[in-house]
Amino acid sequence: MGRIMSNQRLWRRLGYVGRPPSQVSEPIIHGVSLGSWATKVFRCDRRDLVIALNERTYLTVLFPLAPRVQFRLHFASALANVLQDLGISEAIVRAESAAVEFEPLARLTNRSMTGTLNDLEFHCGIELEYHEDLRTVQRNLNEIPHVNRDPCIPIDAVNQLFEAAPVSRSLTAH
Secondary structure: OOOOOEEEHHHHHHHOOOOOOOOOOOOOOOOOOOEEEEEEEEEOEEEEEEEEEOOOOOEEEEEEEOOOOHHHHHHHHHHHHHHHHHHHHHHHHHHHHHHHHOEEEEEEEEOOOHHHHHHHHHHHHHHHOOOOOOHHHHHOOOOOOOOOOOOOOOOHHHHHOOOOOOOOOOOOOO
């Protein structure tokens, strides 16, 4: 079972002020699920966006925060979109996106993940200068290589995890 770990700003925006966060030391992953996610909110062009980074594969998901009561629904939908774009089987897409509905929310304490989220926010800002469609931006963010990762590109890591057919790089819009 994974967790959705949010930075302090997102924690407050989701209405968890005053509630003690559960501390997560290590993700608990059963089977071949994606597992835990690190998330943060940022503002771009007068809209609040959430970046979610999968701890296991560095798969990146991008979605609007508003309305905040639909946070998990938007998250699940964006995750389904990226997995479909990668050619993952429909059964896995449904299972992984449904898991987001049940994963507990915890405080993000991993500095490495926080730093990577900050880097992705920077790249996202650049992508949003060229593309308005969040799904296109999300696809492009998943082609960014990450240091000290094997495989270093998130789409390759997801394909390896689910043993899917190789992804054609032509699926992404640059």
